[in-house]
Amino acid sequence: MITANRADPVPGFVESSFNPLIHDVARRCLTERPGDGTRTALLVGSTVGDSGTTDLASRLLIGGQVSNPLLFMQATANAILGYVSKEFGITGPLIAMSALTGLGSALLDTAHVLLDDEELDRVLLVGVELAGSDRTAAFCRELGLPQPTEDFAVALLVDRDTSFEDSGGYDLRRLAEGPTP
Amino acid sequence: MSEVVVTGFGVRTAFGRGADALRRGVFGGVPAFAPTTRFDTGPYRTPFAATTGTDKPDLMRDVLGECTDEAVEMAGFTARDDTAVLVGTSGDFAVLTRFWRGEAGVEAADTVPAWQADLLAARIGASSGRRLAFTNACVASAAAIIHACGLIASGRVSSAVCAGAYLVEEEVFAKFDSGRAMSRDGFVRPFSADRGGMLLGDGVATVVLESAEAVRRRGGRPLAAVVGWGAGSDAYHVSRPHPDGAGLAAAAGRALRRADDPDGLRIDYVNAHGTATKFNDPAETRGLRRVFGTRADQVPVSSTKSTTGHMLEAAGVVEFVITLLALTDGVLPPTANFTEADPDCDLDYVPNVARDADVRRALNLNAAFGGVNTALVLERR
Numbered sequence A: 001m002i003t004a005n006r007a008d009p010v011p012g013f014v015e016s017s018f019n020p021l022i023h024d025v026a027r028r029c030l031t032e033r034p035g036d037g038t039r040t041a042l043l044v045g046s047t048v049g050d051s052g053t054t055d056l057a058s059r060l061l062i063g064g065q066v067s068n069p070l071l072f073m074q075a076t077a078n079a080i081l082g083y084v085s086k087e088f089g090i091t092g093p094l095i096a097m098s099a100l101t102g103l104g105s106a107l108l109d110t111a112h113v114l115l116d117d118e119e120l121d122r123v124l125l126v127g128v129e130l131a132g133s134d135r136t137a138a139f140c141r142e143l144g145l146p147q148p149t150e151d152f153a154v155a156l157l158v159d160r161d162t163s164f165e166d167s168g169g170y171d172l173r174r175l176a177e178g179p180t181p
Numbered sequence B: 001m002s003e004v005v006v007t008g009f010g011v012r013t014a015f016g017r018g019a020d021a022l023r024r025g026v027f028g029g030v031p032a033f034a035p036t037t038r039f040d041t042g043p044y045r046t047p048f049a050a051t052t053g054t055d056k057p058d059l060m061r062d063v064l065g066e067c068t069d070e071a072v073e074m075a076g077f078t079a080r081d082d083t084a085v086l087v088g089t090s091g092d093f094a095v096l097t098r099f100w101r102g103e104a105g106v107e108a109a110d111t112v113p114a115w116q117a118d119l120l121a122a123r124i125g126a127s128s129g130r131r132l133a134f135t136n137a138c139v140a141s142a143a144a145i146i147h148a149c150g151l152i153a154s155g156r157v158s159s160a161v162c163a164g165a166y167l168v169e170e171e172v173f174a175k176f177d178s179g180r181a182m183s184r185d186g187f188v189r190p191f192s193a194d195r196g197g198m199l200l201g202d203g204v205a206t207v208v209l210e211s212a213e214a215v216r217r218r219g220g221r222p223l224a225a226v227v228g229w230g231a232g233s234d235a236y237h238v239s240r241p242h243p244d245g246a247g248l249a250a251a252a253g254r255a256l257r258r259a260d261d262p263d264g265l266r267i268d269y270v271n272a273h274g275t276a277t278k279f280n281d282p283a284e285t286r287g288l289r290r291v292f293g294t295r296a297d298q299v300p301v302s303s304t305k306s307t308t309g310h311m312l313e314a315a316g317v318v319e320f321v322i323t324l325l326a327l328t329d330g331v332l333p334p335t336a337n338f339t340e341a342d343p344d345c346d347l348d349y350v351p352n353v354a355r356d357a358d359v360r361r362a363l364n365l366n367a368a369f370g371g372v373n374t375a376l377v378l379e380r381r
Helices: A018-032 A051-062 A069-073 A078-088 A103-114 A134-143 A172-177 B019-025 B060-075 B093-101 B113-123 B137-153 B170-178 B212-218 B246-258 B280-298 B312-329
Strands: A040-045 A094-098 A122-129 A152-159 B004-013 B084-088 B131-134 B159-166 B203-211 B224-233 B269-271 B361-368 B372-380
Touching (some): A018 A051, A018 A152, A051 B093, A069 B170, A078 A094, A078 B224, A094 B113, A094 B224, A103 A122, A103 A152, A103 B137, B004 B019, B060 B203, B084 B137, B084 B312, B113 B131, B131 B137, B137 B159, B137 B224, B137 B312, B137 B361, B159 B312, B246 B361, B269 B312, B312 B372
Parallel strands (some): A040 A094, B084 B131
Antiparallel strands (some): A094 B131, B004 B203, B004 B224, B159 B203
C-alpha cells in the first residue's frame, strides 16, 4: 500500500494525489516484474474516483473561474492509464471501474474474466481511494459507507496462474490494513 | 463458450425516446444541435449541444431507469440471481454542481458511479449479482458490454443488463470548452476537411444481453448476436490518439479474431468513433486501413456523432443500439454534415444520406482519452 505522501509526483498531474498514487503503485509492480506489454491489461478500481480533481473543477465552476485545461485532460482515470501504458509499453485493455462495496473482490473477479482471453497473460489491478471532501463525506453518510481516512492505493499484478480462489478474494481495504488472512 | 445475444434495448437521445426517434434523426441525417438553455453558455466558445430541450437535465438515475424498463420489457426479461448490472457512467455531474452550490434536497450519492449501478440493479430485482460501473469516459459503456460478453461467454452468468448515461450539463461542457475540443459553429463534420470538433449530446441506453441457451429456454427472441469483442490501447499519449490508430486496430483485431474473421472479410458496416476532431478522424481512418487492408475502400463507415453529438460514457451503448438498428433495418446511418473530403480521411463515410444495405455483420468502435479503444462485432439474427 502507498499513501499520498509517499507517492512520487507525476509531471502534469498536480491537482490531486489520485493519479500519482496509481502511477506509483503501478510502476513498482511493473518494474519489479517486467513482462510483455502486449499481453498485459491495466485495471483501476475506485468507488469514488478522483474526487480531488472532480471537486476542484466543480468549485472553480461555481466560483465563476475559467476551467483549467489540465482538469479537462485529467477528468478521468484514462489519462494516467495512458501515461502508465506508454511508460511500460502496455497495449492490452485499460479499464477503470467503480463498485460500491467489495471493490477488491470485484477487481480480482474482473481480472479473472480478462484472463479468459488467450491473448492476455497478466493484469495489473490497482485499487485507489482518496480521503475526499465534503461531498464524499456526504454520500458516505447517505449510504452508510465508511469514509477513507487517507489517500491510498494498492496494486496487485496477477498472471494466468493466479486464480481468484488462490488470491483469497481479498478486499483491497483489508489488504491495505495489513497482513492478509 | 456460450453465444451472447441481445434481446432488448431502451434508448433516449436528443431525438427523444426509442428506436423510431433514432430512425428519424440519426438515420435521417438530421443533426440535433441547438444552443442549449440548460445553463448560461456565455462564458464558453460555443453554445451548442444536442439535448432534449428541457432547461434542466433529468436525474440520470431516472432516465437510466426508464431506458432499462423499456429494454427489459422488449426482451420479456426477468432478472435472475446471477444477472449482472454494468453501467458506463462517471456519475451525475448535474447533481455534482447542485451539491457544491449548496442546493437543498441533493443526494450526493448520485455523483458516485457505482451507486447508479446499484440503483439500477435494485430497480430490476438484480441486487444479488455483479453490480459495477465503468468509468472509462468515452468507452465506458462499451467496456461494460465487453465485460458482460466475457461473463456470459464463459458461463459465469446467463444474463447482463448493460447501460450507459450522459446528460449534457455545465461541468463537462466547461472542461471540453477549456480543451478547445468543441465545434464553434454548431455543426459536427466527422471526416470532412473542414471539421471543427465535437459537440456534446444527451445519451442514455440499456441493452439486455443473455446467453443464447438461456433465451431458448425461456422462449425469448434474439435481436442480434455479439460475436466479437476486444479492447486495446495506444501506449502513446495521455490525450491524443496514436496517429496510425494502433490501439483501435488492436481492439478491432481482437474482436475480429474472436468473431472468427481475423481480416474482417465479413464486416458489412463500421460505426466509427468519428468525433470530428483534428486528431481522431485521420487516426481512425488509418486504423481501419490496418484492420481491413485493401478491402478498406469497400467497407462503409459512418459517424453517427454527426447527429447525436458525443454522448461520452453512453456513446458505446447508444451506438451499439444504432448499429443494431442498421442490422435489423438494413439501412446504414449516414455521416451527416459531410462537406469536402480530407486527403487523410479517404474511406466511404456514407456521406449525408442513409443507404440501404444487406448488413449481416457490423463493427462498432469507440475510443477515449489515454489511448483506450474498444470494438464490438454484432451479427444479425
